[in-house]
Amino acid sequence: MLQFKLKNDDKKWNLFVNEQMDNQLITIAHNPSLAAILGKSFNVKAKKIIIEKNNLIIGIFPIVSIKNKVISIPHFSYGDILFAGNLKEKQKLRNKIIGKKYEIRSFESFSKYFDDSKIMSYLELKNSEEEQWKYWKSKLRSQIRKGVKNGVTIKIGHAEYLYDFYKIYSRNMHDLGSPVLSYRFFKNIMNLYDYGEAKIFLAQKGEKYIAASLILTYHNFAEVCWASSLRKYNSTNANMVLYWEMIKYCVQHKYKYFSFGRSTKNSNIHKFKKQWSPEEKQLYFNYSSEPKINIKKLSFLANIWRNLPLFITNRIGPFFAKRIY
Secondary structure, eight states, rough: OEEEOOOOOOOHHHHHHHHHHHTOOOOOGOOOTTHHHHHHOOOOOOEEEEEETEEEEEEEEEEEEETTTEEETTTTSSOOOHHHHHHHHHHHHHHHHOSSSEEEEESSSSEEEOOOOEEEEEEOOOOOHHHHHHHHHHHHHHHHHHHHHHTEEEEEEGGGGHHHHHHHOOOOOOTTOOOOOOHHHHHHHHOOOOOOOOEEEEEEETTEEEEEEEEEEETOOOOOOOEEOOOGGGGGGGHHHHHHHHHHHHHTTTTSEEEEEEEESSHHHHHHHHHHHHEEEEEEESSOOOOOGGGOOOHHHHHOOOOOOOOHHHHHHHHHTTTTO
């Protein structure tokens, strides 16, 4: 008999991923520790649903309930059911769990209302640093070398670098005209993220930190979820060194995939990622009804935000950012 249960059994959840989903691209969205992080950071109901058939786990589904809406999952690029059964069963279960109002992020479209403007870029990593280095064109390698010659060095750490990461992240988001997620959210990641790594990378020139990133890992997958740099130091090529060091770290630690995260097709960020010769995978944001106007696409609001003082945007930004998931 096919049934789904709300279970706080991370051991069984992870065992299912490791044993039955090993040949699939598993993202950080299915790390069960995110439920506690999202719940504590945004005061939402985060649930871990385990699907069983004849007492055997055949699927998992992370969801977050915000009012009467189900999202899988907010503030990250992915979600949906991981399922070892057939497609008909998968769709039937999905419909039963998500109800009438939903937003599901997936590698497949299943609703007549969906947004396919986003794409995921990722590398299937080589077995060694040397192989990975040779994978890229000489133009990319020369940009990394230029950054090293400019004196850019990298520090790798954890919560001890959170303040420095957030300082660069908030400055960059201000320049982009976007509200920041709260410091508390990132602190919760550092304290509660489990079954994988949460690592901060800082690019330094002299005594100054000029770029920063935060990667999360789960199973054999690593993703740079947030990366920022100070614009006045763009000429140093710090970003190129930063990304190479992240990728190198993931090669050294035997991850299979390195994800650059999602981006809007043909945007400047997408073009930056394409330099690294990644594979690409289409993302679908499935909606239960026609989505309302996306506040992120209203450029005049971004211009207003940029002109507000940084200390004000850092204070009020999290109030808006938690609603722009």
